[in-house]
Amino acid sequence: MPDRAWTLDALEAALAGLPRPEFRARLRRDLERRARMTTMVDVSTITQTATPVLRVRDAAQAIDFYTRAFGAREVMRFSAGGSIPHARLVIGNATIVLADEGPAHGYPGPDQLGGSPVSIRLDVDDPDAVVDRAIEAGATMVLPVTDHFYGERTGTVLDPFGYRWSVTKVIEPMGVEEMHRRMLSAGGPPPDAREWIPEGYRTLTPYLVVQNAPAVLDFAKVVFGAQETMRSVGSAGGVHAEMRIGDSMVMVGGGAPELSWRGDSMATALHMYVPDVDAVFARAVGAGATVTHEPREMEYGDRECGFVDPGGNTWYVATSHGATYVPAGLGTVTPFLHPLRADAVIAFLTRVLGATTVNRYATPDGVVHHATVRIGDSAIEMGDAHGPHQPMPTMFYVYVPDVNAVYTRALEAGGTSLASPADQPYGARVAAVTDPFGNQWYLAQPNRVDKH
Amino acid sequence: MIDSEDERALVEAAQENPSQFGALYERHVDRVYAFVLLRVRDRDVAEDLTADVFHKALANLRRFEWRGAPFGAWLIRIAANAVADHHRRPSRERNAPEALEALEAPEAPEFEDLARLFRYVDELPDVQRTVIVERFAHERSLREVAAQLGKTEGAIKQIQLRALRALRERISPTAHKTRGGDPKEGGHA
Numbered sequence: 340m341p342d343r344a345w346t347l348d349a350l351e352a353a354l355a356g357l358p359r360p361e362f363r364a365r366l367r368r369d370l371e372r373r374a375r376m377t378t379m380v381d382v383s384t385i386t387q388t389a390t391p392v393l394r395v396r397d398a399a400q401a402i403d404f405y406t407r408a409f410g411a412r413e414v415m416r417f418s419a420g421g422s423i424p425h426a427r428l429v430i431g432n433a434t435i436v437l438a439d440e441g442p443a444h445g446y447p448g449p450d451q452l453g454g455s456p457v458s459i460r461l462d463v464d465d466p467d468a469v470v471d472r473a474i475e476a477g478a479t480m481v482l483p484v485t486d487h488f489y490g491e492r493t494g495t496v497l498d499p500f501g502y503r504w505s506v507t508k509v510i511e512p513m514g515v516e517e518m519h520r521r522m523l524s525a526g527g528p529p530p531d532a533r534e535w536i537p538e539g540y541r542t543l544t545p546y547l548v549v550q551n552a553p554a555v556l557d558f559a560k561v562v563f564g565a566q567e568t569m570r571s572v573g574s575a576g577g578v579h580a581e582m583r584i585g586d587s588m589v590m591v592g593g594g595a596p597e598l599s600w601r602g603d604s605m606a607t608a609l610h611m612y613v614p615d616v617d618a619v620f621a622r623a624v625g626a627g628a629t630v631t632h633e634p635r636e637m638e639y640g641d642r643e644c645g646f647v648d649p650g651g652n653t654w655y656v657a658t659s660h661g662a663t664y665v666p667a668g669l670g671t672v673t674p675f676l677h678p679l680r681a682d683a684v685i686a687f688l689t690r691v692l693g694a695t696t697v698n699r700y701a702t703p704d705g706v707v708h709h710a711t712v713r714i715g716d717s718a719i720e721m722g723d724a725h726g727p728h729q730p731m732p733t734m735f736y737v738y739v740p741d742v743n744a745v746y747t748r749a750l751e752a753g754g755t756s757l758a759s760p761a762d763q764p765y766g767a768r769v770a771a772v773t774d775p776f777g778n779q780w781y782l783a784q785p786n787r788v789d790k791h
Numbered sequence: 792m793i794d795s796e797d798e799r800a801l802v803e804a805a806q807e808n809p810s811q812f813g814a815l816y817e818r819h820v821d822r823v824y825a826f827v828l829l830r831v832r833d834r835d836v837a838e839d840l841t842a843d844v845f846h847k848a849l850a851n852l853r854r855f856e857w858r859g860a861p862f863g864a865w866l867i868r869i870a871a872n873a874v875a876d877h878h879r880r881p882s883r884e885r886n887a888p889e890a891l892e893a894l895e896a897p898e899a900p901e902f903e904d905l906a907r908l909f910r911y912v913d914e915l916p917d918v919q920r921t922v923i924v925e926r927f928a929h930e931r932s933l934r935e936v937a938a939q940l941g942k943t944e945g946a947i948k949q950i951q952l953r954a955l956r957a958l959r960e961r962i963s964p965t966a967h968k969t970r971g972g973d974p975k976e977g978g979h980a
Contacts, residue, residue, distance in 0.1 A: 358824050366816070370813065370846065374813075
């Protein structure tokens with residue numbers, strides 16, 4: 340193709356469309372302003388629904404730090420009035436939004452708050468290298484890179500802007516069950532009981548030992564609406580039965596008219612909350628209970644009655660006048676002890692089962708009127724023995740995360756062995772001890788940590 | 792005319808940091824404008840559409856992938872769409888000014904040539920460039936330009952002629968030698 344011929348006429352005709360220089364300059368300014376102010380992130384490429392927004396002292400410096408420390412890529416920066424109200428960084432496949440803090444406008448940063456409770460977990464291929472790079476870029480070491488029992492290698496650093504980063508690599512994937520096993524063998528705290536106690540049970544279940552178990556079960560069904568969930572004959576030739584009353588389980592064992600079991604009853608006191616104490620009292624009387632006190636208003640805000648069932652167990656039945664008929668923190672049925680010295684029992688339970696004292700009302704000279712201790716998700720109430728309320732040693736069935744350890748601690752704390760830890764055919768490793776106060780504790784560790 | 796490796800570096804820089812887009816804009820604004828102008832033959836419309844094209848390009852810059860197709864071609868595709876959209880808009884009147892009718896003629900330049908011509912105007916000596924811009928871009932009369940620059944109309948006419956010759960020299964260096972004389976050059980023969 341030869342060059343086209345440009346006559347001066349053709350040139351003039353073409354120049355008639357010459358763009359105005361102001362137009363080109365104005366468009367360039369518009370584009371530059373737009374480039375600074377608009378996001379370059381196409382919303383269709385955002386794959387993350389929830390994104391943390393980190394408020395920092397100096398977002399521009401923070402962007403520089405995160406770029407050097409963690410290989411972040413700045414994808415958008417909106418600057419206005421000398422600060423950065425919004426900038427986006429991409430680290431790996433995650434987006435993080437950074438913003439200059441504005442304490443005057445209700446957006447404080449970690450500096451004003453004394454640090455941030457939020458830390459960011461960063462999953463990387465080589466935590467050692469990333470932590471090194473972060474330190475070099477100006478981060479402070481919080482926890483050096485270490486292998487953890489849950490199968491992760493992690494180092495934690497604090498960045499110059501107040502946020503912690505846990506730089507992690509999963510070195511051995513494992514389930515929660517295995518994590519619990521490893522934590523226990525590493526001497527760590529017990530796992531959350533809900534993850535290993537069999538469904539429907541609590542940490543602690545009172546065990547009533549009576550001469551006529553069926554009679555007690557029948558009484559509980561009539562009076563409390565109890566549901567019998569199992570009944571069998573145990574290895575000692577006695578009944579083992581379980582019943583649900585409200586949100587609690589009660590185990591009942593001992594003799595039955597047709598069985599040859601012979602043993603001593605362990606009369607137990609139980610504190611119970613019901614929606615209508617008067618109705619329960621009427622049914623109890625009708626079922627042959629021995630009344631200890633008729634329903635009456637107690638100074639602690641309950642309407643309460645007391646009676647003894649055909650097995651000799653004492654039931655303190657109450658309706659609370661509080662927000663709900665069961666006071667917060669208690670279940671439907673809570674065992675009640677009358678030890679000679681409640682403080683000694685509390686000390687034993689604290690040491691052996693990790694009990695915590697919820698409340699303790701005592702006279703100045705140390706007589707405990709009422710105390711509540713919590714063991715796992717369950718409670719035991721007690722008050723020093725006095726008057727008609729004399730010690731009633733009780734049997735308990737307790738789920739523990741590590742039966743060997745609890746058994747050993749019980750003996751060290753003055754307990755006596757009834758049975759050393761042994762695997763039972765019903766799927767638990769069980770031991771039994773008598774505490775110095777005569778209470779018997781069956782300690783059970785379910786074989787399967789995971790309840791599914 | 793545009794070094795492709797160099798261009799690629801500019802595109803990547805702008806994708807990484809949009810504030811670098813200005814360099815790409817300077818390289819391509821005349822091409823896009825010329826392309827649009829030849830199809831709409833209206834300076835105001837051409838400016839509007841050119842602005843649309845660059846705003847679209849900036850907003851979608853991250854979607855541009857360098858796969859052999861040059862950045863310039865991508866811009867022209869956006870421009871072609873903008874022109875097509877413009878022609879589809881019924882409300883928009885298209886009354887091409889008389890001066891631009893020459894661009895409709897069969898011998899109208901290609902947009903690349905037109906873009907080069909506009910670029911060369913920028914490279915003219917100051918006075919020549921001013922006269923060309925005032926006469927053509929701002930559509931001022933000889934008298935107006937003469938008053939503005941404090942010169943006679945005849946002087947302005949001479950400056951314009953020198954500028955046109957310089958532009959012709961740049962855009963087709965051999966044309967005036969191989970072809971016959973041009974009456975506009977005045978006094979030839």
